[in-house]
Amino acid sequence: MxxxxxxxxxxxTNALSNRRRLALHTFGLVVGIASFAFFLSLSMSVRSVFLEEIFPLDEVEVVAPRVGAADVDARDALNDDVVNEIRQHPDVKEAVPRMAMAFPASGAAMFMGQRMPFEAGGFADGVDPAYVADEDFADRFVDWEAEEHEREACGPPPERECGDHYYCDQRDNTCHKRVPIVVSRTLVELYNTQFAPSHGLPPIDEALEGMLASMLRLEIGLGETMFAAAMTGGESPPRQVEGMVVGISDKAMPIGVTVPIGYMERWNREFVGDEAAEVYSSIEVVLEGREAVAPFAGWVQDELDLSLADRQGERFATAIFIVTALFVMISLVIVTIAAINIAHSFFLQVxxxxxxxxxxxxxxxxxxxxRTLVLAEAALIGVIGGLLGVAAARVGAAAVDFAAHRWMPAFPFKPDSFFLFEWWIVAGGIACAVVFAVLGxxxxxxxxxxxxxxxxxxxD
Amino acid sequence: MAGDPIIRLRDVEKSYGPASAPARVLRGVSLEVGSGEFVALMGESGSGKSTLLNIVGALDVADRGHVEVAGVRYGEAKERALARLRNVDIGFVFQAFNLIEHLTCLDNVCLPASFSRGKSPAEVQERGKEVLGRVGLADVAGRKPGTLSGGQKQRVAIARALFQRPRILLCDEPTGNLDSHTGGEVIEFFRELNERDGVTLVIVTHEQRISSAAERIVSIRDGVIEDESAGAPAAKEAAST
Structure with a gap:
């Protein structure tokens, strides 16, 4: 042997002796493997952005349907009992209730000397501070109002003002610590890509995130709108609180602000009533894995008469999977044609x-x-075709990234690169080329x- | 002088074409060639001499009969044993040289080493240069065959055949593509190889020049051995004794 x-x-020596023949053999493979690696790395990048940053698939949100199975309004079904029951489910890692602001409120953000008004009602909720215990701002995301301590007296300017991070509460004219607020990365992306450019404001990058607390102050006018007055029956007079952004987290409300749940319970009780302070708007559930989503969704519906919030992430994942599969199939068809071409060419060559x-x-x-010699020559053609194909894919990807950075406007979650060349894509591309060439x-x-x-x- | 038989053929038959109308190329050929003997196989085109040579060289398989070369019985031998026989014990020289054009002359000569073990790359190169030197072409080692004359190509092919120091050299019309002068040089080389190194030579040829150098001339006609006669050297030897 x-x-x-x-x-x-x-x-x-044999394979490289005829460069023209080698080029003809490898051309089809290069095209096929290049498209294979290009589309696969593109879809991997899209998947990582969509499914890890925007729609984490192992996190679901349990909500109450507007009309329950017994044809009754089930919106008040999300209470502590349900939270505890969900926590007992074997697929559940963590279940955290969220409480939305149950009444309309106005708000304004003070940032870089500009006042930016916004609607707070429906765009604010509260979560247990323990939910963000692993974030670096956890020591600042605290329900300061729950702590009993003596507060300094204050009054409207020019009377005595409160120090940094404090505001003068109108109810008792004492200095209260500003309400800690967390905003989502989605909100920051929207600000960076939509709001900041149109208002001439600087984008918030990683270096600026830590400075947000001192730069961004929020005023929330509790019960200050006409609707609020109607809802509360005018019993609780409107008042203002001030907040400050302490951090950016994916655990915050996507479009809105999130505060420690204690604040939200007190505000809902004050402006809506006791019941509003005891029911949750949703329950954030972290599952053991993506594969647990479907059985958990079934259990929630059958056993609790609840449902999961719009599962867009899953739909996106499916869409991405289908598009990826389509591109990979097209690539494989190209590689198969290349293999047939190799077979034909090798027959002639033999x-x-x-x-x-x-x-x-x-x-x-x-x-x-x-037999070994001919197959080894085919394998060498496969290796060369695979390497050139992957290299071509990388060149194509670099060109697309360059064009995207240069000419494509900024949009939320725009990645630095649209391609994620995992090691297995490179190895798989080369292996695929070798396998098809050897088959040929x-x-x-x-x-x-x-x-x-x-x-x-x-x-003869 | 011929020693013990190194090639034994008995009742060898070979046909080509469909079983319903086979073209019988060899019809019961029996032949023995002694070790160190120089035999010329002569006959007209289509007489079966090249087929006989291919069967002896294990390049083709007899339909019937017994073939034994260098102690290997073809009917019982496995493919690997026959391949080893072709690699080590038998050297082939063809009319069309059959050099691989994209390899250098040295690489062509060293090609048999690809299928055998035991020699380091340096030893292989050294042996390749040695046999190229033996055929007088040490200076063309790095050239491609396409740049050589017909005579030079045939000498490179002979060097390749001699690379493994074979006991048997099978040559099919080795001077067929050469001019008379170059052909004469090749014949002289074969004669020297046979006399000095004791290599058994079986040469298929039309040419009287070769037959005059051979010890024995075997004439084939229509697939059967028609005649066997002593060549010129044997005749001279017989006359002198």
């Missing part, structure tokens, strides 16, 4: 090289040696091996 080192030398293969048999090559060379190799040497060496 031919020694591997000698085989490698012979194969390399005929052309009949005499050469006959000589190899005459000087001691077995049928197995000839299989029948010609068999034909070459079975050719009687005397016939191969005949003068």
């Amino acid at each position: 031919i020694a591997p080192g000698k085989l490698a030398r012979l194969v390399a 005929s052309e090289r009949k005499r050469e293969l006959g000589v190899l048999r005459a000087i001691g090559g077995t049928r197995g040696d000839i 060379g299989l029948f010609p190799a068999g034909r070459a091996a079975n050719m009687p040497p005397a016939q191969a060496l005949s003068q």
Whole structure:
């Protein structure tokens, strides 16, 4: 049997002896593998942005349907009992209730000397501070009002003002610590890509995130709108509180602000009533894995008569999967055509090289040696085609990224690169090229091996 | 002088074409060639001499009969044993040279080493240069065959055949593509190889020049051995004794 080192030398000499033939063989493979690696890395990047940053698939939100199974309003179904029951489910890692602001409120953000008004009602909720315990701002996301301590007296300017991070509460004219607020990365992206450019404000980048607390102050006018007055019956007079952004987290409300749940319970009790302070708007559930989503959704519906919030993430995941599968199939079709081309070309080559293969048999090559030689040449073509294909995909990806940075306007979650070349895409691309090239060379190799040497060496 | 038989053929038959109308190329050929003997196989085109040579060289398979070369019985031998026989014990020289055009002359000569073990790359190169030197072409080692004359190509092919120091050299019309002067040089080389190194030579040829150098001339006609006669050297030897 031919020694591997000698085989490698012979194969390399044979394959590289005719550059034009080599180029013809590898062209189809390069195109197929390039498209395979290009689309797969594109879809991996899209998946990572959509499914890890925007729609984490192992996190779901349990909500109460507007009309329950018994045809009754089930919105008040989300209470502590339900939270505890969900926490007992074996697939559940964590269940955190969220309480939305149950009444309209106005708000304004003070940032870089500009006052930006916004609607707070419906755009604010509260979560348990323990939910963000692993975030670096956890020590500042605290329900300061729950702590009993003596407060300094204050009054409207020019009377005594409160120090940094404090505001003068109108109810008791004492200094209260500003309400800690967390905003989502989605909100920051929207600000960076939509709001900041149109208002001439600087974008918030990672360096600025830490400074937000001192730069961004929020005023929330509790019960200050006409609707609020109607809802509360005017019993609780409107008042203002001040908040400050302490951090950015994916656990915050996507479009809105999130505060420690204690604040929200007190505000809902004050402006709506006790009941509003005891029911939750949703329950954030972290599952053991993506595969647990479907059984958990069924359990929530069947056992609790509740449902999961709009599962857009899953739909996106499915859409991305289908698009990826489509592109991969197209790539595989191209590679298959390349393999057929290789087979055809190798058949011709075996005929052309009949005499050469006959000589190899005459000087001691077995049928197995000839088969191995032809297949190794096909494999080498596969390796070259695979490497060039992956390289072409990377060049194409770099060109697309360059064009996107240069000409594509900013949008939320716009990634630095639209491509994620995982190691397995590179390895898979090369392996795929080798497999298809070897498949293409299989029948010609068999034909070459079975050719009687005397016939191969005949003068005709 | 011929020693013990190194090639034994008994009742060898070979046909080509469909089973319903086979073209019988060899019809019961029996032949023995002694070790170190120089035999010329002569006959007209289509007489079966090249087929006989291919069967002896294990490049083709007899339909019937017994073939034994260098102690290997073809009917019982496995493919690997036959391949080893072709690699080590038998050297082939063809009319069309059959050099691989994209390899250098040295690489062509060293090609048999691809299918055998035991020699380091340096030893292989050294042996390749040695046999190229033996055929007088040490200076063309790095050239491609396409740049050589017909005579040079045939000498490179002979060097390749001699690379493994074979006991048997099978040559099919080795001077068929050469001019008379170059052909004469090749014949002289074969004669020297046979006399000095004791290599058994079986040469298929039309040419009287070769037959005059051979010890024995075997004439084939229509697939059967028609006549066997002593060649010129044997005749001279017989006359002198």
